[in-house]
Structure formats: structure tokens, C-alpha cells
Amino acid sequence: MAISISLQCLGLIILAAILLQTITVAVSFMYFNKVLNTMRESFSRSSVSCLINTNLHSGLEESAAQEKKSDPCWQVTQQLHYRIEKTMADRFQREISTAMRNKLTGVLPFLSPGVRGAPLPKVAAHVTGVISSTESPTAEGSRSSRGYLGQRIRAWEGQTGLSFLQSMELRGGELLVPRAGLYYIYAQTYFRLPSTGETEGEVKGEETKEEEGVQLVQYIYKKMSSYMAPILLMKSSRGVCWPRGQEPGLFSLHQAGTAFLQPADRIFITVSNASTLEMDRRASYFGAFLVG
Structure with missing residues (x-):
């Protein structure tokens, strides 16, 4: 217990x-x-x-x-x-969208495909001048039998140096469009006007030529498979005087804009006074790239 x-x-x-x-x-x-x-x-x-x-x-x-x-x-x-x-x-x-980066790359055409961090647009081209590409000029203001004004530039370089072709072809001086869309197109041509030389034997006709000057014109044309005559997309002009003295006169024309292109369309450049054209690859060039 x-x-x-x-x-x-x-x-x-x-x-x-x-x-x-x-x-x-x-x-x-x-x-x-x-x-x-x-x-x-x-x-x-x-x-x-x-x-x-x-x-x-x-x-x-x-x-x-x-x-x-x-x-x-x-x-x-x-x-x-x-x-x-x-x-x-x-x-x-x-x-930052990929499209915007591509646009910036296209506006700066000297960025080659080999540069890291500089992606190219899916459809783009930048072609440069060839030194031996001068041709006899056509009278300014007259339309040739082929339906365009000025003298056509045929010799462009698209494979070496600063030039490149990205899903586009270069045929006979024309860029071939592979697919439909809105394209940004640009062109620059460089002119070297020879000096008249102010000598004691200068004739009166040369003085008149100096006073009248010269009109430099650059054209960007589009050629369509469904239409015979080329269509003028853009035009740029500049009036200059023939240089006096011993130094040549150096002038350039530049233009750019957008256009809607269809597959198989071709774009090409013509100029007035083609005999004075300076086809240095850094001075004369043209190109295009797909915007959207």
C-alpha cells in the first residue's frame, strides 16, 4: 500500500x-x-x-x-x-529588339560580317565601286532608249573588301531582291571634276564653261519583271562650278530612303557626268537591307 x-x-x-x-x-x-x-x-x-x-x-x-x-x-x-x-x-x-540592332548595322554599312557583335540583317547588301568602272556619259536630262536617265553604273564589287552580300545577288550592277518587304536603300557617288587650268591661252569658250558650271545628278531606279520601263525611286542633284587653278574639284552625292520591293525586283544606280565619277570603294557605294 x-x-x-x-x-x-x-x-x-x-x-x-x-x-x-x-x-x-x-x-x-x-x-x-x-x-x-x-x-x-x-x-x-x-x-x-x-x-x-x-x-x-x-x-x-x-x-x-x-x-x-x-x-x-x-x-x-x-x-x-x-x-x-x-x-x-x-x-x-x-x-532592344533584334530588328533595331539590324537597322543600325545596315545604316553603318562598313561593319563587315566578320566583326563580332555586329549582326547583319537577314537580307542586306553593300556594294562598292571598282576603279575601272567609268563609262562614257549620257547627255544630262535626256532619257536613254532603255528608259532611264543618266549613265548606268555596272561595275560594283560585292564580295571583297568593305562589300558584302547577305541573301541578295549582284547581277550586272543590279541588286536582286529575294523577298517582298520594306527596304532601306542608300547610295553615294563621288565626282572628281578636272581643273580647267587658268592659263594665258584660255579661250573665251572655256570661260563660259566655268561660268555655267555643271549639274551632278544621281538616280536610284527599280526594275520590275512585270513592267518594261525602270521606275525612278529617288533622285539627288547638286550644281557645282568647274574648279579653277590646278586642283580638281571633289564633290559627292548621297541619298537614302525606303521603298516596298517585290521578289525579283532589281535596283541600280545611274549618274550624270559619268566620265568624272571616282569609283573609290570608300567614296562610291550603294546598298539595301530589309526593314520589315
Whole structure:
């Protein structure tokens, strides 16, 4: 009987100890949880205050600037600003469309296909002049039997040097369009007018020629398989005077624009005064690329 009472007392004592320990753990948990919440709120208020009150502008004295750099609040805001700027820059780079990069590449035709980081448009061409490509000029303002004005330039280079052909063909001085779309077309021609030479034996006719000057004209034509006569897309002109003295006169014509082209369409360039044309590959060129 005494042993049974002792076991009951021992069980009660153990149960009371477990209950007391549970209560103690619960109270401790509630206390530390309250402390953590208080610290979190305090930290949040201090962080917001830090972001609001910190002045990141320059203009401080060197000693004050050094002291500020050691401030943890200043360091946090600096890191935050850095992360924001980096994220915005990365997002901007990702959102630049491939079409826009291709347009920029096409506008700068001297970027060759071998340059890293300079992707070419899917359909593009840049052809350059060949030194031996001058031909006899056609009278300016008259239309030839083939239906276009000026003298046609046939000798273009499309494979070497600064030139390239990307899904386009060059045939007889014409760029062949492979597919329908809106194309950006550009051309430049360079003229070297010889000096008349002011000598004592200069005749009156030469003086009249100097006074009248010369009209330089550049044409961009489109030829369609369904239409016999070429269609004039663009024209650029410039009136210049024949150079006096011993130095030649150097002039250039440049034009660019967009046109909708169909498959098998061809584009080519004609000029007035073709005998004065300077076919240096960096001075005379033309090309096109698909915009959309």
C-alpha cells in the first residue's frame, strides 16, 4: 500500500515538472517572439528613415565624405542604388529588339560580317565601286532608249573588301531582291571634276564653261519583271562650278530612303557626268537591307 502511494506521488511530481517545463518554454517563446518583432519593427523604421534621410549628392567636404562612407546606412543605400541601376540597364539591353540592332548595322554599312557583335540583317547588301568602272556619259536630262536617265553604273564589287552580300545577288550592277518587304536603300557617288587650268591661252569658250558650271545628278531606279520601263525611286542633284587653278574639284552625292520591293525586283544606280565619277570603294557605294 505504501509503495502504491509513493508511485502515485512520483507520477504527480513528474507530471508537474513536465507541465512546468512546458509553461516555461511557452512563456520564453512568447517573450523572445515579442522581442524579435520589436527589433524587426525598429530595424524597418530605421531602414526607411535611412533611405529617406540619406543624401547621396556630392559636394561634401573630404572629411565628411570619408565619414559618410563608413556609415552602414550609406553603404546600404549605395548598394541599393547600384542594384537598381544595374537591373534597369540589363532590362534595357534585353528589350532592344533584334530588328533595331539590324537597322543600325545596315545604316553603318562598313561593319563587315566578320566583326563580332555586329549582326547583319537577314537580307542586306553593300556594294562598292571598282576603279575601272567609268563609262562614257549620257547627255544630262535626256532619257536613254532603255528608259532611264543618266549613265548606268555596272561595275560594283560585292564580295571583297568593305562589300558584302547577305541573301541578295549582284547581277550586272543590279541588286536582286529575294523577298517582298520594306527596304532601306542608300547610295553615294563621288565626282572628281578636272581643273580647267587658268592659263594665258584660255579661250573665251572655256570661260563660259566655268561660268555655267555643271549639274551632278544621281538616280536610284527599280526594275520590275512585270513592267518594261525602270521606275525612278529617288533622285539627288547638286550644281557645282568647274574648279579653277590646278586642283580638281571633289564633290559627292548621297541619298537614302525606303521603298516596298517585290521578289525579283532589281535596283541600280545611274549618274550624270559619268566620265568624272571616282569609283573609290570608300567614296562610291550603294546598298539595301530589309526593314520589315
